[in-house]
Amino acid sequence: MKASEEEKKHPMENLLRMDRIPHIWCPGCGIGNAVSAFAEAIKKIEYDLDEICVVSGIGCTGRVAGYIKTDSFHTTHGRGIAYATGVKLGNPKMKVIVISGDGDLSAIGGNHLVHAARRNIDLTVICVNNFIYAMTGGQVAPTTPRTAFTTTSPFGNFESPINIPRLAEAAGAVYVARWTALHMRRLTDSIVEALNKPGFSFVEVIAPCAMYYSRTNRLGDGLNMMKFYYDNSVIKHGEPTENVDIGFQEEIVIGKFIDRERPTFSESLKSWQQENKTGKQGGID
Amino acid sequence: MDKIIEALNKGIENAGVERRKVCLVTDIAYSPDVVDFLGIDLFHTSRGRAIPYATGMKLANPKLLPVVLIGDIATLGGNHFVHSCRRNMDIVVICVNDFVYREVAGETAPGDFSPISFSPYLSFEKPLNIPHMARSCGCVNVSRWTALHTDELANSISQALHRKGLSLIDVISSAPDLLEFYYKNSELRNDEDTLNVEIEKDRKIVVGNFFNEEKPSFIEAYNEQHTKILGDNFVKIEVE
Amino acid sequence: MKADPRDVLTGTYYIDGDIAIAYGALAAGCKFLGGYPITPSTAAAEAFARKAPQVGARFIQIEDELGAIASVLGASWAGQKSMTITSGPGYSLMMENIGLGAATETPFVIVNIQRGGPSTGVPTSTGQADMMQSKWGSNGDYEVIALAPDSPQEGFDFTVKAFNLAERYRVPVMLMADECVGHMTEKVVIPDASEIELETRRFYKGKKEEYKPFKRDKSLVPPMVKAGDGYKLYITGLSHDESGHPILDKKLLPDLDKAGVTNKKSTNRFLVEKIRKNRDEIIELREENLEDADVIVVSYGIISRVAYRAVDMARREGLKVGMLRLITVWPFPEDRIAELAKRIKGFVVTEINYGQIVFEVDRCSHGKTNIILVPHGGGSVHDPDDIYDAIKKTATEKKRYQGVLEYTTSLERSVFGGSMAEKYGK
Numbered sequence: 001m002k003a004s005e006e007e008k009k010h011p012m013e014n015l016l017r018m019d020r021i022p023h024i025w026c027p028g029c030g031i032g033n034a035v036s037a038f039a040e041a042i043k044k045i046e047y048d049l050d051e052i053c054v055v056s057g058i059g060c061t062g063r064v065a066g067y068i069k070t071d072s073f074h075t076t077h078g079r080g081i082a083y084a085t086g087v088k089l090g091n092p093k094m095k096v097i098v099i100s101g102d103g104d105l106s107a108i109g110g111n112h113l114v115h116a117a118r119r120n121i122d123l124t125v126i127c128v129n130n131f132i133y134a135m136t137g138g139q140v141a142p143t144t145p146r147t148a149f150t151t152t153s154p155f156g157n158f159e160s161p162i163n164i165p166r167l168a169e170a171a172g173a174v175y176v177a178r179w180t181a182l183h184m185r186r187l188t189d190s191i192v193e194a195l196n197k198p199g200f201s202f203v204e205v206i207a208p209c210a211m212y213y214s215r216t217n218r219l220g221d222g223l224n225m226m227k228f229y230y231d232n233s234v235i236k237h238g239e240p241t242e243n244v245d246i247g248f249q250e251e252i253v254i255g256k257f258i259d260r261e262r263p264t265f266s267e268s269l270k271s272w273q274q275e276n277k278t279g280k281q282g283g284i285d
Numbered sequence: 286m287d288k289i290i291e292a293l294n295k296g297i298e299n300a301g302v303e304r305r306k307v308c309l310v311t312d313i314a315y316s317p318d319v320v321d322f323l324g325i326d327l328f329h330t331s332r333g334r335a336i337p338y339a340t341g342m343k344l345a346n347p348k349l350l351p352v353v354l355i356g357d358i359a360t361l362g363g364n365h366f367v368h369s370c371r372r373n374m375d376i377v378v379i380c381v382n383d384f385v386y387r388e389v390a391g392e393t394a395p396g397d398f399s400p401i402s403f404s405p406y407l408s409f410e411k412p413l414n415i416p417h418m419a420r421s422c423g424c425v426n427v428s429r430w431t432a433l434h435t436d437e438l439a440n441s442i443s444q445a446l447h448r449k450g451l452s453l454i455d456v457i458s459s460a461p462d463l464l465e466f467y468y469k470n471s472e473l474r475n476d477e478d479t480l481n482v483e484i485e486k487d488r489k490i491v492v493g494n495f496f497n498e499e500k501p502s503f504i505e506a507y508n509e510q511h512t513k514i515l516g517d518n519f520v521k522i523e524v525e
Numbered sequence: 526m527k528a529d530p531r532d533v534l535t536g537t538y539y540i541d542g543d544i545a546i547a548y549g550a551l552a553a554g555c556k557f558l559g560g561y562p563i564t565p566s567t568a569a570a571e572a573f574a575r576k577a578p579q580v581g582a583r584f585i586q587i588e589d590e591l592g593a594i595a596s597v598l599g600a601s602w603a604g605q606k607s608m609t610i611t612s613g614p615g616y617s618l619m620m621e622n623i624g625l626g627a628a629t630e631t632p633f634v635i636v637n638i639q640r641g642g643p644s645t646g647v648p649t650s651t652g653q654a655d656m657m658q659s660k661w662g663s664n665g666d667y668e669v670i671a672l673a674p675d676s677p678q679e680g681f682d683f684t685v686k687a688f689n690l691a692e693r694y695r696v697p698v699m700l701m702a703d704e705c706v707g708h709m710t711e712k713v714v715i716p717d718a719s720e721i722e723l724e725t726r727r728f729y730k731g732k733k734e735e736y737k738p739f740k741r742d743k744s745l746v747p748p749m750v751k752a753g754d755g756y757k758l759y760i761t762g763l764s765h766d767e768s769g770h771p772i773l774d775k776k777l778l779p780d781l782d783k784a785g786v787t788n789k790k791s792t793n794r795f796l797v798e799k800i801r802k803n804r805d806e807i808i809e810l811r812e813e814n815l816e817d818a819d820v821i822v823v824s825y826g827i828i829s830r831v832a833y834r835a836v837d838m839a840r841r842e843g844l845k846v847g848m849l850r851l852i853t854v855w856p857f858p859e860d861r862i863a864e865l866a867k868r869i870k871g872f873v874v875t876e877i878n879y880g881q882i883v884f885e886v887d888r889c890s891h892g893k894t895n896i897i898l899v900p901h902g903g904g905s906v907h908d909p910d911d912i913y914d915a916i917k918k919t920a921t922e923k924k925r926y927q928g929v930l931e932y933t934t935s936l937e938r939s940v941f942g943g944s945m946a947e948k949y950g951k
Contacts, residue, residue, distance in 0.1 A: 058614075058645060076644060077563075077614060078589065108561070108589035111364035114418070119410050139562040139571070140586055142368060147510070151571040152562070152586050155578060158510035159503070160423050162371045170421030172411060242421075268410070305755035310599070317770040320759045326752045328602065329761035330595060331625050337559070337592035341599030341607065342752060344583040345557045349603060349753045365595075368588040511578045520581035 014049070015039040017069045024063055028214075028222020030181030030207025031061050034128045037184055037205075038099065039068070041191035053096045055084040057109060059135045060209075061101035061128040078108030081116045084123050092266060095195065096122075102129040102143040106164050110142075113164075117171035119265045120199045126191065127164060127202065130209035131246075138212030145248035149216045166241035168202040169258050175201035176241065176258035180229040181208060183254065190256060199264040206233075206252060219249070288432035288464075289381065289456055290315075293352070294323055295435065296442025302350060307446070310339040311354040312362070313381065333361025336369050339376045347504060347524045350446055352377045359413045370424035372503045373450040375524070377442065380415055383458045416495055417479035419453045425498040429455040429482065433468040434492060441494065449524075450502035457490060528552050528685075528721035532580055538713045542677040542706040543568035543610075545713045546636055547576070549684030550608055552721055555634070556582045557600035557607035559593040563615045564648040565704040566638040570610055590615035594622040594635070601626075601633045602760065604751035606688055606726075608634040612704075613646060616655060617662075623697050624663030625762045627796055630739065630747065632691040632726070634684070636700040638707040641877070641903025651704035652903035653826055654878035659699045660855050666793060668800035670807060671699040671855040673826035677711045683852075689724035690807065694799060695746050701854065703877070705827040705906065729756075739767040739792045745799035764791045800856055809852040810861065814840070818847030820919045821865060823886055824875045825851040828906055832875050835912035844920050854882065862889035871895035871919040873932075875912050877903050880929065887929050895919060899932045911935055 010018060016039065025031050042052065054072040056065040057080035065072035075083040080098045088096045098105075105113055105127045116123060132150055133139040140153040142162045149156055165176045175197045179187040187205060194201035208214060208225030219225060229252065237255040244253040263271070297307055309319075309327045312335045320327045330338045336358075339351035358366050358380040369376070416427045426448060430438040438456065445452035457467050467490055474482075475493040482491040501509065504522050511519040533552045538545075547569040550558065558577070560570040570586070577584040583600075587593045593609045600607035611619065616637045626633060637659065641652035659671045670690050674683040683700055691698040729736055729748040736756050741747040747767075750756045763771035772791050800807065811829075813836075815821065820839075824832040829850045839846045849865070851858065862885075866872070871894050874883040883898040890896060899915045901907050911934040918932070 074645075103562075107368070108364070110367045110588060111360075114363055114367065114413070115360070118413055133562045136562040136564050136567045137571075139567060142371060142588065146506075151567075152560075152574045152584070154571075154575045155514040156510050158506040159372050160500070160506075162367070162422065166421045167367065167418075170417050171413070262411075265410070306753045308752050314761070314763060314771065317759045317768075320757045324757060326756065326758035327760070328599070328752070328758070329763065330598070331621050331762055334591065334595035334622060334625075337587060337595035338599035340585065340587070340592075341557060341559055341596030341601075342603040343599075344585060344596070345600035345603035345605035345607060346751070346753060351599075364588050365592050368592075515578060518579050520579065522583070 012036070012039045015042060015069055017067055020067055023067055025060065026211045028208060028210030028225070029060070030130065030205070030209075030222070031064065031128050033181040033184060034061070034099070034126060034187070034205045034207060035064055035067060037187040038097070038126060038191055040188045041195060044188070044192050045195050047095055047195075051094050053084075053087055053094045055080050055087065055096065055098050057100040057104035059101040059104045059133065060130070061099060062104060062135070064099045078104055079112065080104065081109060081112040081123065081125065085116055085121050088121055088123060097124045097126065097195070099126045099128070102127060102131070102164065103133045103141045106162055106167070107142045110167075113168065114171040117168050117173040117200045117202070120172055120174060120262055121265045122198055122200070124191070124194045124201045125203070126205060128205045128207050129164065130207045130213055132209050132213040134209045134212050138216055145246055148213070148248050150212070151216070161246065163241065163245050164204055165202070165244055165257055169241045172200070172262065173202045173258065174199040174260050174262050177202075177256040178204040178206065178244065178254045180206040180233055180252065180254060182226050182229040182233070193256075197259070199262060206254070288435060289354070289379065289438070289458060290319055290322065292432070292435045292438040293354075293379070293442055295439035296446065297323070297325070299439060300443035300446040302446050306348060307350045307352055308339070308342060309352050309354055310335045310342065313354065313356045333357040334365070336362060336365040336376070336378065340369065340374050343375050344522075347522050350377070352379065354379045354381060356381045356383065359415060367418070367422045369451055370419050370422035370453070373423065373425065373500055374503045375449055375451070377445040377452050377454070379442070379454045379456055381458050382415065382455050412484060414479065414483045415455050416453070416482050420479045420496065423500070424451055424453050425496070425500045426450065426452040427455070427479065427496060428494040429457070429492050431457040431468045431471055431490065431492060432464055449505060450500060526723050526725045528718040528723050529554060530718035533715060533718040533721060534576070535715050535717050538715065539710060540677060540713050541568060541708055541710045542674070542680040542702060543638065543708070544572040545677040545680040546610070546684050546700065546702065547572035548715060549681040550634070550688070551576055551580060551582065552681070552715065552718075553685045553688035554606050554723060555608050555688060556605040557597065558582070558584050559587050559596035559600070559607070559609050560584070561587060561590050561593050561611070561615060563612045565640060565707045566610045566612045566636065568707070569636065569638075590618040591621070594619040597633050598622060598626050598629070598631050601631045602752045606632075606692070608636065610636040610638070612638045612648070613640050613655060614644065616658065620662040623669075624665060624667065626697045627663065627667035627669065628665075628762050629760050630695040630796070631697070632695050634687045634691055634698050634700060636684070636702060639701060639703040641704075647904055649704065650904040651827065651877060651906065653701075653703055653828065653876050654881065654903060656701065656854060656876070656878070656881045659701055667796045669697050669699055669855055670694065670800065670853060671701050672852060673701050673854050674706055675827050675829050676706060677709060677713045680706055681713055681715060685721060685723070692724045692726045693746065694803065694807070695749065696800065701826065703827050737768045739765065739769055741767070741795065745795055745802055764793055766790060767792060804856040807853055807856060808858050810858055811848070811850040811852060813848040815847040815849065815865065817845050819845040819870045820873060820916050821847045821849050821869055822873045822875065822912065822916065823849045823851070823882070825854050825882065828875050828877055831907050831909050832912055834909040835916060838909065838913045839916045844916060846916055846920070851882070857885050857889070859889045862886055863891060866890035866893040869894055870922065871897055873897045873899060873912065873915050873919055875899045875907055877901045877906065880931070883929050892927065895922060895926050896929045897932050898929050899934060901934065901936070908935055
């Protein structure tokens with residue numbers, strides 16, 4: 001039986017830049033799963049595609065912006081969130097999503113993450129965490145678990161890794177969740193929730209890096225890593241983020257950790273303006 | 286500001302450490318008199334970069350005791366702060382928190398406060414809870430005092446100088462009359478959960494030693510991991 | 526002083542330029558590297574990280590390049606030779622503290638493995654377009670030293686040289702390599718420690734109470750001390766006098782008194798003077814066949830290897846061509862260029878950018894000769910034929926032109942169309 005024209009089409013064709021496929025990611029990489037979940041989520045929220053903007057930084061995950069068929073910006077290293085803040089404030093109608101890696105968001109961009117969460121800017125941040133700087137060839141990242149080997153920790157990493165959900169929560173994010181690249185359905189639902197949530201929402205996606213992280217640490221290929229996630233991830237919704245540290249090849253706590261209400265940046269700006277119209281300081285209009 | 290220097294002097298004195306080994310790394314333009322008064326080296330770095338500067342000093346000469354006195358910990362220096370807490374770098378960080386906030390504990394501060402911040406209409410953004418941020422990044426020793434708590438502050442400093450790893454001391458500091466007002470409206474609560482120490486207008490400023498736990502410092506972890514793998518081939522970082 | 530045998534990995538290697546640079550740093554006695562991963566420089570940090578714990582050197586991969594360079598400055602004042610290594614975007618982030626390093630006369634080495642294009646550009650391809658940034662990148666007036674290696678072997682040699690210059694002049698030294706040098710694997714010979722001459726930091730020997738961190742003698746370079754030795758240092762990025770204390774009096778800022786040394790004046794001028802006055806000592810050039818040359822090819826870094834081939838081709842045809850290779854790009858060899866300009870038909874300047882150093886050559890030639898730029902947008906190196914064509918055209922040119930003439934390369938012609946005559950010789 002011959003496939004019809006309709007069937008030949010990729011189901012995500014209106015969301016992905018098909019002319020850019022095949023993508024650059026290695027076999028066994030988990031970033032594709034995150035993109036797929038994101039595209040599925042975009043489909044589900046039925047938002048006008050013209051008003052969606054994807055911003056990413058530099059790195060393997062930084063290349064996501066180049067495959068999503070919306071307005072997308074591939075910016076400088078670490079500055080994705082700051083760039084997205086500008087986009088959002090420049091055109092508040094836009095739904096702005098930052099998709100980037102752990103190194104980009106938590107190392108060089110850590111400060112922007114903290115302050116965007118503090119201001120509660122209406123952004124959704126999807127952080128693909130593969131525990132390593134993969135694009136530059138496997139260097140130690142702030143997320144690399146202790147004792148793991150990388151090219152710049154050739155004798156095992158000795159620094160304590162950062163717990164990004166905890167950082168995001170402490171800084172003031174209103175929605176914080178973590179899933180692995182294996183939990184596609186839950187991840188998709190979580191991204192939908194995050195996109196619908198006003199304020200700063202943060203979704204961490206634990207993803208395998210088959211080329212560097214698992215190779216240097218002899219953890220097998222992408223499939224082995226997926227198997228590991230299957231066996232070792234535990235869903236604990238509402239778990240206090242201080243308990244979700246990740247050790248080397250240890251249990252990974254996943255789930256929706258934080259879902260709370262706090263005035264967003266534009267809401268507090270608005271109410272502040274109203275308060276101050278009659279006040280001593282005068283309004284800003 | 287001079288109150289902090291006074292407390293620092295006292296802290297170094299009480300700690301009984303070799304004074305010349307203490308290096309003050311700061312992004313605040315202090316008068317050179319401070320050097321004469323304290324009798325230690327002072328490095329005035331670019332804004333927000335004091336923490337990595339001190340990190341380099343400590344690793345290049347582990348016998349030094351860098352004390353970072355930083356005014357810009359939350360904005361420009363925010364990222365360095367986050368990651369030094371995570372590493373538990375062997376330095377002392379004193380954050381000079383000179384926010385302009387007219388109301389605490391439901392009272393309004395005396396005096397006329399013309400807005401001086403970058404945002405000319407005063408801020409509507411949520412301020413950062415620095416002790417809580419530190420804790421969530423993995424810092425294990427955090428305290429907060431106002432600059433007028435000279436003895437307590439000096440005490441925290443001398444403890445921090447003896448301690449391995451990073452100690453964060455959040456010091457509320459401001460113009461003298463405002464500082465007096467903050468001091469009066471502060472409340473001592475040792476071991477308070479850092480979640481509850483946010484500075485808000487209808488609440489007293491919570492001060493105290495919030496927590497003090499043990500965690501291997503950067504240098505300890507470095508030595509341990511490398512000794513484990515390299516054995517005798519490893520040249521240890523000798524702190525003493 | 527000779528190098529410490531424990532730091533020198535004597536032997537013959539087949540390694541890439543990045544690794545050679547890391548080994549050069551170790552041989553020079555570098556004990557601190559603060560870095561952040563960035564292609565194409567990463568292999569150097571990796572090589573350093575592997576060797577460092579075994580020779581008592583420290584490597585930290587810090588959270589960003591802003592922190593990397595700040596930690597390098599701190600390590601230098603703590604008494605160790607220190608360096609960082611990066612590429613274009615990271616280099617841009619470092620500019621703030623390069624200024625602080627220059628202002629506080631802190632010796633350190635920055636390796637920039639240049640990539641092509643502005644911003645993220647082409648991380649895995651070559652370029653030489655950061656040359657002006659290396660001189661003018663940070664705010665305010667200051668001078669730096671920049672070296673340009675053309676091979677992994679020179680990556681090793683020049684890193685040692687860079688540390689020596691940094692220590693001698695208390696200045697940030699830039700090693701402006703590029704992706705080709707960084708990623709190219711070649712034979713590298715690391716000599717015995719006894720054959721590596723190192724410049725030791727000049728430490729102050731007088732009375733402690735009388736020490737002033739920026740008080741200088743005739744060499745214009747003040748001796749240094751280490752932090753933590755009881756000198757009560759006050760080191761600031763504010764404009765300062767010789768004791769390091771800030772000067773906020775406008776009248777005192779721009780002057781340099783006749784004797785060159787006074788108490789109450791800003792040291793700003795010395796940041797520039799100490800390099801300009803010592804430039805004959807600092808500048809190193811490789812010159813070939815300049816005696817009879819009608820045309821001189823000026824180049825530096827990787828592209829000089831291509832230029833050598835073009836010069837060879839031209840000389841075989843009987844053209845009188847010489848080669849002037851800049852080892853130190855900054856400070857620029859103004860006097861030598863001016864001297865040569867008087868007696869030749871033209872300079873052919875080849876660089877992997879759309880014109881940076883060529884304007885320096887033009888400036889120093891004072892309109893006495895033709896200046897021809899053979900540009901390249903980066904990503905690869907020139908075709909030697911293009912340089913050869915430019916040489917030939919310059920050698921036979923009768924007319925004198927004002928300003929820089931741009932020779933269109935075959936690559937550009939294939940992309941943008943047009944002929945050579947349209948841009949040059951019309």
